[in-house]
Amino acid sequence: MSAREELIKKYAEDLKEKCGVTPNMDLLTKVTIGCGPSIYNADASTVAGTQQSELDTVKNNFLIKKLGLADSPALDKAIADVMEKYGKSNKHKYRAVVYYLLTLHFKKESVYK
DSSP states (O other): OOHHHHHHHHHHHHHHHHHOOOOOHHHHHHHHHHTGGGGGSTTTTEEOTTOHHHHHHIIIIIIIIISOOOOOHHHHHHHHHHHHHHOTTOSOEEHHHHHHHHHHHTTOGGGGO
16 A cells, blocks of 8 residues: 555544545545645644634635635635534544535535545
């Protein structure tokens, strides 16, 4: 099993155990690939849910640039909802899992087709 496959398996477990979501493995794989090499970097592979600069990065680089959404309070609300769902006490929020949940929230799966 490749390093990426190992990570995807770990992300799927997080989605099931911490978020109560049964992942679409095809979409999770595409979202993970879309994260690029950041998934292999310990710092870049996670989202610090309490750092505003990190949340701004998710909003600007993922929601606006990648998913093509217009900036609005709905984006901040969605990020807050995902952080809540993932668990505020959970320190390791994987970027691929956060992006996967946001992709589902905004029904933007077509971006990864």
